[in-house]
Amino acid sequence: MLKIRLLTIVMLALVRVSAQDYKAEYEEIKAATKIRLWFHESDNFVWASGLNAAQTRPCVRAAEKAFSIWKEVSGTATWREMWGRTKCLVLVGKNKSQYRKLLRWYEKKHDPYPGFIQAATPNNYFPNQNKRVAFFMHARPLDIKTLPYVAAHEVGHLCVWRFRWNQYFVPPWLEEGMGLYLEARTFNRTRCYCFGGSYGDASGSSEKLFDIAWSKWKETVRQMVRKRSDKQMKTILRLRHNQIGGPEAGKSWSVIDFMIKKDKKAFTRFMRQLKSYWPQKGGPSPAFTPEKQKAQERALKDGFDWTFDQLDAEWRAWAKKGMKKIE
Numbered sequence: 001m002l003k004i005r006l007l008t009i010v011m012l013a014l015v016r017v018s019a020q021d022y023k024a025e026y027e028e029i030k031a032a033t034k035i036r037l038w039f040h041e042s043d044n045f046v047w048a049s050g051l052n053a054a055q056t057r058p059c060v061r062a063a064e065k066a067f068s069i070w071k072e073v074s075g076t077a078t079w080r081e082m083w084g085r086t087k088c089l090v091l092v093g094k095n096k097s098q099y100r101k102l103l104r105w106y107e108k109k110h111d112p113y114p115g116f117i118q119a120a121t122p123n124n125y126f127p128n129q130n131k132r133v134a135f136f137m138h139a140r141p142l143d144i145k146t147l148p149y150v151a152a153h154e155v156g157h158l159c160v161w162r163f164r165w166n167q168y169f170v171p172p173w174l175e176e177g178m179g180l181y182l183e184a185r186t187f188n189r190t191r192c193y194c195f196g197g198s199y200g201d202a203s204g205s206s207e208k209l210f211d212i213a214w215s216k217w218k219e220t221v222r223q224m225v226r227k228r229s230d231k232q233m234k235t236i237l238r239l240r241h242n243q244i245g246g247p248e249a250g251k252s253w254s255v256i257d258f259m260i261k262k263d264k265k266a267f268t269r270f271m272r273q274l275k276s277y278w279p280q281k282g283g284p285s286p287a288f289t290p291e292k293q294k295a296q297e298r299a300l301k302d303g304f305d306w307t308f309d310q311l312d313a314e315w316r317a318w319a320k321k322g323m324k325k326i327e
């Protein structure tokens, strides 16, 4: 009996993460990377940054604002529902060399999955959704003005991943769409470009969509609808991340915007059901399967009582009329 009680006390002690623990983690990162880092604990995130306080604070404000929008949309009460035992860790490098060192510390400490470092290193920013929830970014070649946009955007990715967490992939249109949606809601503008297979690389066809006012991007999507050149949701829902280009990303955030304006409780129900229906067979593979289509169809039916064709029709009508608030 005493043993069980002791075990319970030990377990509770393990679950409670205090400010000192965050500070100790920071000291550990600093010692391992030999980078002079600015430490900060905000309401929902913990920061260790190679930039100074004044340079990092806009990122803190952006991430917090994006997270508060997410909470309002999804009915999330606290960060614990999203991040688990510890606040989301944000590691900011002032350049690529610091970014690599921070990633190396993280992989050594948490080993999130095989190939993590190879996946993260070529990019300028990167999220990790399992174990210690975190995201990473750096200020060169990106400029310091872009980093707050990245922060808001990565919060969007992590929220989609972590909501009713399971270890399997989520549909890329939803992940990318939510990143852009939160970025746009936070700034009325987006600067990220991790769609089109160009994660953090402002080259190629996504260049035109780098640094775009939300109103302008909305107009671009409206024109797509008028010309009927947009892909059907049935097609978009099966795309892999590197198959989502500018037009698909634009439609994805716009469809999310529409669903939330229509009925945010229904949208949350759609997300929740999607997580429960998502096939677990085959493990965390990004490959499209008919089961993944079925999971999305069932979830949309539960959430809005629509098929994806109906969603297309409703969204198109709304987009043509100016993407306004729905009373």
Ligand SMILES: [Zn+2]
Pocket: 153, 157, 175, 176, 179, 180, 192, 193, 194, 195
């Ligand atoms: Zn993204």
